[in-house]
Amino acid sequence: MSAPEISRKDLHEGRRNQLIDAALSLFAEKGYENATIKDLAEACGVAAGLVYHYFESKEDLLLSVFERHGFAAEMERVLLPAFDRPASEVLLEVVHSYYDLLVERESFMRMIIRESMTNPQLEERWTTMCNTGVQTLARYLAARVAAGELRAHDTEISARMLTHPVVVLRLTGGSVAQLSSIVDCLLEGINKKSGQG
Amino acid sequence: MSAPEISRKDLHEGRRNQLIDAALSLFAEKGYENATIKDLAEACGVAAGLVYHYFESKEDLLLSVFERHGFAAEMERVLLPAFDRPASEVLLEVVHSYYDLLVERESFMRMIIRESMTNPQLEERWTTMCNTGVQTLARYLAARVAAGELRAHDTEISARMLTHPVVVLRLTGGSVAQLSSIVDCLLEGINKKSGQG
Amino acid sequence: MSAPEISRKDLHEGRRNQLIDAALSLFAEKGYENATIKDLAEACGVAAGLVYHYFESKEDLLLSVFERHGFAAEMERVLLPAFDRPASEVLLEVVHSYYDLLVERESFMRMIIRESMTNPQLEERWTTMCNTGVQTLARYLAARVAAGELRAHDTEISARMLTHPVVVLRLTGGSVAQLSSIVDCLLEGINKKSGQG
Amino acid sequence: MSAPEISRKDLHEGRRNQLIDAALSLFAEKGYENATIKDLAEACGVAAGLVYHYFESKEDLLLSVFERHGFAAEMERVLLPAFDRPASEVLLEVVHSYYDLLVERESFMRMIIRESMTNPQLEERWTTMCNTGVQTLARYLAARVAAGELRAHDTEISARMLTHPVVVLRLTGGSVAQLSSIVDCLLEGINKKSGQG
DNA sequence: GATGAATGAGCCTTCATTCAT
DNA sequence: AATGAATGAAGGCTCATTCAT
Numbered sequence A, B, C, D: 001m002s003a004p005e006i007s008r009k010d011l012h013e014g015r016r017n018q019l020i021d022a023a024l025s026l027f028a029e030k031g032y033e034n035a036t037i038k039d040l041a042e043a044c045g046v047a048a049g050l051v052y053h054y055f056e057s058k059e060d061l062l063l064s065v066f067e068r069h070g071f072a073a074e075m076e077r078v079l080l081p082a083f084d085r086p087a088s089e090v091l092l093e094v095v096h097s098y099y100d101l102l103v104e105r106e107s108f109m110r111m112i113i114r115e116s117m118t119n120p121q122l123e124e125r126w127t128t129m130c131n132t133g134v135q136t137l138a139r140y141l142a143a144r145v146a147a148g149e150l151r152a153h154d155t156e157i158s159a160r161m162l163t164h165p166v167v168v169l170r171l172t173g174g175s176v177a178q179l180s181s182i183v184d185c186l187l188e189g190i191n192k193k194s195g196q197g
Numbered sequence E: 001g002a003t004g005a006a007t008g009a010g011c012c013t014t015c016a017t018t019c020a021t
Numbered sequence F: 001a002a003t004g005a006a007t008g009a010a011g012g013c014t015c016a017t018t019c020a021t
Helices: A008-030 A037-046 A048-054 A058-069 A071-079 A086-106 A106-118 A120-147 A157-171 A177-186 B010-032 B039-042 B048-054 B059-067 B072-077 B087-104 B104-114 B120-145 B156-173 B176-188 C008-030 C037-044 C049-054 C056-068 C072-080 C085-105 C106-116 C118-148 C155-171 C177-189 D006-028 D035-044 D046-053 D058-069 D072-079 D087-104 D105-118 D121-147 D155-171 D176-187
Strands: none
Touching: A008 A048, A008 A058, A008 A106, A008 D155, A037 A048, A037 B072, A037 D105, A058 A106, A058 C056, A071 A086, A071 A120, A071 B010, A071 D006, A086 A106, A086 A120, A086 A177, A106 A120, A106 A157, A106 B104, A106 C106, A120 A157, A157 B059, A157 B087, A157 B156, A157 B176, A177 B176, B010 B039, B010 B048, B010 B059, B010 B104, B059 B120, B072 B087, B072 B120, B087 B120, B087 B156, B087 B176, B104 B120, B104 B156, B120 B156, B156 B176, B156 C177, C008 C056, C037 C049, C056 C106, C056 D105, C072 C118, C072 D035, C072 D105, C085 C106, C085 C118, C085 C177, C106 C118, C106 C155, C106 D105, C118 C155, C155 D176, C177 D155, C177 D176, D006 D035, D006 D046, D006 D105, D035 D046, D058 D105, D072 D087, D072 D105, D072 D121, D072 D155, D087 D121, D087 D155, D087 D176, D105 D121, D105 D155, D121 D155, D155 D176
């Protein structure tokens, strides 16, 4: 019985990922500029110089964090329900899943928001990610309009009204309990004449 | 008749404000850590040492920027219409004014968002500012519920659904044209059965 | 009686020159790459950071050394005697003055030779300096040919034969006593038939 | 008949020499301090660590370059013609061969000149090499004096006047065409009265 | 008030060298 | 022999901050 084979490449990837993950934590917590390479090395129990075997520069490390922790795909998955399921049933699920995703990816969220304020490349990345999410959900809503469930309207906007409050809620410490009200407001509106309960 | 008197104190205030305003620009553009005191001094055409005649430290300068450029008051003004005016008439105005305010205060917005990701004190400030705004608008909406115009609902959430998409729209390059759809969606909802002519 | 006035600009220049001079010493002794900014600062009794108030970078410092210690002008002065003085009388003086100049500027010589092996810009500078010197002396020799003192010949080459051995003599530890033989050989040649005792 | 045997020792020598030759190139081009072991390894297509199987340290590598590429012997061969051949016939050959040798060994020349400015041991090596060359040629010239071809004079100096301008010519981009003038000047002198038809 | 020289801590990065595999 | 991960000591450079003038 031989020991489980771990290839050199795997070891390399392993350490590299360890560094990236630790970098994400540090960058989110202290900010990119305030997190030092020494911090990172210590967090990983290695010498500072080693970081430069894996990344060309601190900025390259930052980009690698984005490469590894970007979650555009997960976001699209979460925001695109089956077209034949009714919105009344599905939207609450979507909003909750979205919220949970943001909780899970909080470090990344905080990091990208911070850096996108300053770095035009990252700003575009973040904008694209947001807009892609919005348009994904809008596509589903449009399908529900076509299916005759929802009235004709600007579905991109309704997608924004579902997703953006969730993001800000997360960042400004609002409670999860409010998520269902969001869906309700959006579906039913707040005008009395259109009311039903 | 003597020349208009400019007191020593006014001169002091003038220069101080000049420094603060330049600091806001720099902090918003490059980020607090990447903006140097020398940058600031150059932007104002003075020597670096002079900054320390007006502020105890760079951090003190940052706080002074918040002191001078915080716009909680303007936000409350914008988000609190007269209770007796109908939402159907007022909300579009509110959303537009809010959007315009964000445009006018863009530098400050970007700065506080960035710094609040990292600095707990500023995070609380930013959270409070957001929540105060939300609650101000919620108070108006509650008044309209009481007035019988709107149906009973969680007005804090509807306030979020009006304001948060506006913020994110601003930051991710959405167009102003979409503002009216926001109000419409919120008032009428998107359900077909709740009909809207 | 007031104290002697020393302007701020003079103080600046003074310190700047002190740094440049110390840098020349260090660069000549240890080589540019082996001389550290800390070395330099210590040699001048200041903090390392101060160097960067006077020079943008270590390379800028190197260039400043060249600016200040280049001696093309002195070299031309030394190598250009009055056209009407006979070579037989003047060349030994020239060679000695040239040798003395090289002794006085030894640090600079060693530095530029070393750096020109590696840095194309400096190589050109050094080449130009050499060639200018050669051509200056060649011009004088040509005047002596025209004056009928010397035979018609390639005066650039004879200028090289006077100056280059002096340089190498300096660098490889030859003795000053040999300088007069150089002049003699050049004037008289070494062929017996042209000999004169 | 077995295939040609290549001993382990030969393989070792082969790789060692490959490393040394690549090191010479790098040291000449970028300078010892600016050439990294990694540069060297890459140039040879091996891992950085391997260099230390062949050399104890970077300095040992430098010394090995001198061991392998020193050309004192070639220089002596080039600078020592048969004593019975007349200088008038031989010197131009010598100067050309010497020039060609310097062209062939340019990398080494540039390297040793550079390093000798800084490293006393190498300086001595370089000085010795120069002086040995000078004395070798001087010995031949002395033989020609004894043979009655040349007048009695300081032959070390005339050897310098033949060799040093050639070196500097090489380094400062002079043309080969000037070599014959050197010999002519030295043989005949430049004084008109010593006439030469 | 205003200047700018001076400090000193600390950061990113490089690199010769070692060593387990 | 060969690899490349890992180390650790510097080195160049930046910058908030102080202080004499």
